[in-house]
Amino acid sequence: MTSPVRTGQAQALTRQQFGERFRQRFVDPAFDAERDALVRLEQIAWEAFDEGRKAPLTVKAGAGFADPSYDLSREWRDLHQRLQAAQARWADRATPSRVLLINASPRNDGTCPGEMSKTWRMTQLARTACEAEGMAVDVLDLSRLTSDYDRHIHPCKGCVSTAMPLCHWPCSCYPNHAAGQTNDWMGEIYEQWVQAHGVLLLTPVHWYQVSSPLKLMMDRLVCADGGNPDPTSTQGKKAELARQLELRGWDYPKHLAGRVYGVVVHGDVAGIEGTRRALSDWLDWMGLIDAGFGARLDRYIGYYEPYATSHEALDADTAVQDEVRRAARSVATGVRLMRDGRLQQGDGALPPPRKK
Numbered sequence: 001m002t003s004p005v006r007t008g009q010a011q012a013l014t015r016q017q018f019g020e021r022f023r024q025r026f027v028d029p030a031f032d033a034e035r036d037a038l039v040r041l042e043q044i045a046w047e048a049f050d051e052g053r054k055a056p057l058t059v060k061a062g063a064g065f066a067d068p069s070y071d072l073s074r075e076w077r078d079l080h081q082r083l084q085a086a087q088a089r090w091a092d093r094a095t096p097s098r099v100l101l102i103n104a105s106p107r108n109d110g111t112c113p114g115e116m117s118k119t120w121r122m123t124q125l126a127r128t129a130c131e132a133e134g135m136a137v138d139v140l141d142l143s144r145l146t147s148d149y150d151r152h153i154h155p156c157k158g159c160v161s162t163a164m165p166l167c168h169w170p171c172s173c174y175p176n177h178a179a180g181q182t183n184d185w186m187g188e189i190y191e192q193w194v195q196a197h198g199v200l201l202l203t204p205v206h207w208y209q210v211s212s213p214l215k216l217m218m219d220r221l222v223c224a225d226g227g228n229p230d231p232t233s234t235q236g237k238k239a240e241l242a243r244q245l246e247l248r249g250w251d252y253p254k255h256l257a258g259r260v261y262g263v264v265v266h267g268d269v270a271g272i273e274g275t276r277r278a279l280s281d282w283l284d285w286m287g288l289i290d291a292g293f294g295a296r297l298d299r300y301i302g303y304y305e306p307y308a309t310s311h312e313a314l315d316a317d318t319a320v321q322d323e324v325r326r327a328a329r330s331v332a333t334g335v336r337l338m339r340d341g342r343l344q345q346g347d348g349a350l351p352p353p354r355k356k
Contacts, residue, residue: 169227257287262295291334
């Protein structure tokens, strides 16, 4: 018997509150000529929210799902198929070796700071090094969250904490058209992670932690570590069914296991070692394989020096530039070894004493 689902926390939004929030997108006087049209659109949006029309476009799940007749979100189904294709490319020995470089700084010259980040420059050093090693390279620039129009990584809703099978792979919490939670970037990001043979994360330290864009992405990758690839088994988001599935015995599949990783963390005062360890622990937990000591780098750049001259500090620190290149080359080497079957986790063949 499962424990009861506990409710009563969520707060209702009144029609007036909804309208005030909806109209905030259109305060520019340039919209004044379309106020009547906006009133009609607001009413449609309110009805969608009030009725909970999260996924208005659906398709039958079809073969391969626990309930083939279930109405799946068409957007989720399409992403699910793309990830299956990406996983097939990853496993195909004929495909080029691919490394994903992740620039986790929110700073770029297209938004308020008016200047590119040091992390971006280090990402370019890593790109050149990986390409010189014969890798195909994808760059995920998380700073686009701060400069692109209406681009989002929406926050994780914590489905795992209710029951692991309630957390679907890929995440089915978004888009939520009823709540206006759209333009979620994670679909593309999942695909980049899945098809990558190696991943190199590059991040600054913000208040003893990773940057906020990186943390958003990390939390939304929880579905890659134990997530349920069949939303029909829980009839969407039915918590009771998910709890029953988990208590019957859940295998917590690691959907990104076997990729090679490296981490580059930089700061100016404190926090680099703790941040690097936390990232390494997270990636280890998900079943990725570290590329060696040289691929786990933490360094201060311009230690206790002014922010205004931090780019010059990076210019002068040629050793750290070489270390970034070395970290990238270590990941590339690890990818080659992994694809040849010569790089594996030492405990990979040993059954875990307990699952989670």
